Amino acid sequence: MAEFTMPSLGADMDEGTLQEWLVRAGDRVRRGEPVAVVETAKSTIEVECFETGRVGRLLVDPGATVPVGTPLALIEPVEEPAKPTKPTKRGRAATARSTARETPKRAATAHPAPAPAEPRAPVPAGGRDRVLAVRGRAHGEEGPLVRHLAEQAGIDLDALHGSGHGGRVTRADVERAAAAPRLPGRITPFARRLARELDVDLSAVTGSGRNGAVRAVDVREAAPGPSVPAGPKSGSAAPARPAGERRPVGMRDAIAGLMSRANREIPHYYLSTTVNLAAAMDWMHEHNRRCPIGERLLPVALLLKAAARAARKVPELNGFWTDGGFTAGEGVHLGVAVSLRGGGLVAPALHDADTLELPQLMADMKDLVARARTGRLRGSEVSDPTITVTNLGDQGVEAVLGVIYPPQVALVGFGRIVERPWAVDGLLGVRPVVTATLSADHRATDGAVGARYLTAVDRLLQSPEEL
């Protein structure tokens, strides 16, 4: 019997609040599947299971704040069944397709068969989809009556949580879903009233309160037009607060603590070099000309890839300083600093960024940024970056000398790509250049190593086709 414990999702985390269980007792989980949503001082994170097995008892209720290491649930080992069930997203798609084949007409109207699986690796668009995929693994095995009722009621079976044997959706589940208004779980009375007053459709509102409760701030955010302060009685009318304005208080504290520690404990040294991006930009523009708009690259993808490849070449900068010694990271998990709407910062990891093809890296990065800004990062993304890149180029600065994110030992900064007079072979020309900087931990490395790193970044960017 394994324990699923509150993970440490970063050096600054010593406790977390269990916000939501994504599984129930008896559900089967695989290693790497998200099973719970945990809120830390910095963000809300989906935590993956470290074991494959069946969820036993849930030991902690949503809303509880517990220290790192506290057992949250028991995972009972189960032997893999001979006939594989379909726990993965791809598996579910396959099942859904086979269902569609069985009852072609009806199924097609009820829920159109999913588009053929895209060739690229499954990057879930949003956490929810994954969750439902996990829950709905026995779908497709429902009886005809259940399917019939679901179609009549216009209910997507895949979106239901089955209470029957092995997670099957039962008739009662469908009837319950049909009876229930399609509203979020909890809505405060004031939010309900406000929604009526502001004419907001509550079914489209995502709650930010405890246990996902919809609060006034969520309704105001969802309200069309300028937000209106509450209620006829509140004559003094405070201006409506922009959503998410409060989170940065806790986040500010977390950043303050971590960055103070970084500056207190880490003897930083800084290196800087200017990289000629002429070849990289030419190559990128050429590449983009041949691409659909949605798949075009941004310069940052090349910069990130170069930073990741260079980190593999110079492993002394890719890892952690813990307990007075350096441990190299397993793989290059590139932390990407993302500034959040309403302030604050997270730096989730692009896993194995040095091995990702550029289009894939671009897509992953977009996904990562989107999820960071909606507060749906995975635990592993938050906890295991091995080196972080901060790219303030789009903010217009030319160079950024960053503070290392402990316990990492290096931080790479990129500024804005600017056109500058540039001497090439004794002639002056205008070239796009970027200032790449390195902040590194002097306990782990010396300037020579850092210089090797920046040189590697430069060289990699001169051969963009090989990136």
Added chain:
Amino acid sequence: MATGQPDERKTTYREAMREALREALRADERVFLMGEDVGRYGGCFGVSLGLLEEFGPERIRDTPLSESAFVGAGIGAALSGLRPIVEIMTVNFSLLALDQILNNAATLLHMSGGQLPVPLVIRMTTGAGRQLAAQHSHSLEGWYAHIPGIRVLAPATIEDARSMLAPALADPDPVLIFEHGSLYNAAGELAPLTAPVDLDHAATRRQGTDISLITYGGSLPKALAAADELAADGISAEVLDLRTLRPLDGEAIAASVARTHRAVVVDEAWRTGSLAAEISARIAEESLYELDAPVERVCSAEVPIPYARLLEQAALPQTADIVTAAHRAVD
């Protein structure tokens, strides 16, 4: 007032209360003070120090250690046309006189068909925080606020300590004044008395927009300190001082919740069946559609208040608890 007094001066809650007593004794011959040690000793908390010398033993009367007897005597005196002020050392001891307060003082007007008003004022200390152990430290004012027929006051500021006694004496019905023991040493400027204070309305001690901290008496300073801390976190807290626990100013509570949509009720009494429970219930009854978060309550641990300092502090509502509760409601 016969003697000319400076308009504004530094004073303490204790002195303000004494000043109110002195003024009442001077203003009306029918007023007298009685209780254990109020005369020669100057009152267990020093409130009546010096009054015996000024007004004599007829009007500042030491009583035997029998709460039932001297509260009963006070009721009799009130019925006979006098205006007694009875001091009981602590609310815990007042339970010995509960029969007199509930069965006689609070009910005689009703049972006599309106013929026998009882214009009695009973003062007593309440609350913990001074290491006086369980039998001197409880907050039972909520029990009295349960009783129809009496008025229950909880002056939390020097101004209220100074100015609530006169209207209490003017009230034809029994009035209980609860003075939190930790407030006696509170010092501050006392604004000159202007109009007589009304005993029907709560007071907003601090304006805010994000959350209402609803409290009274000894918890008011903690609520104000919590509001300061919350302000540093960007949360604007309104602090409502109830002042009168019976009748409760329901309108003020509803108005505050309508402004802020969230409420923390801070009450040093035990949570179960407390005044905090009553306030929460009223918010649920009257302000449900204003609520954007569940009502939070910060009350004492449900134990006899311990003697040991750390345990006592741990048992009582503290500023940090209020801040945490407010964050739960707002974040």
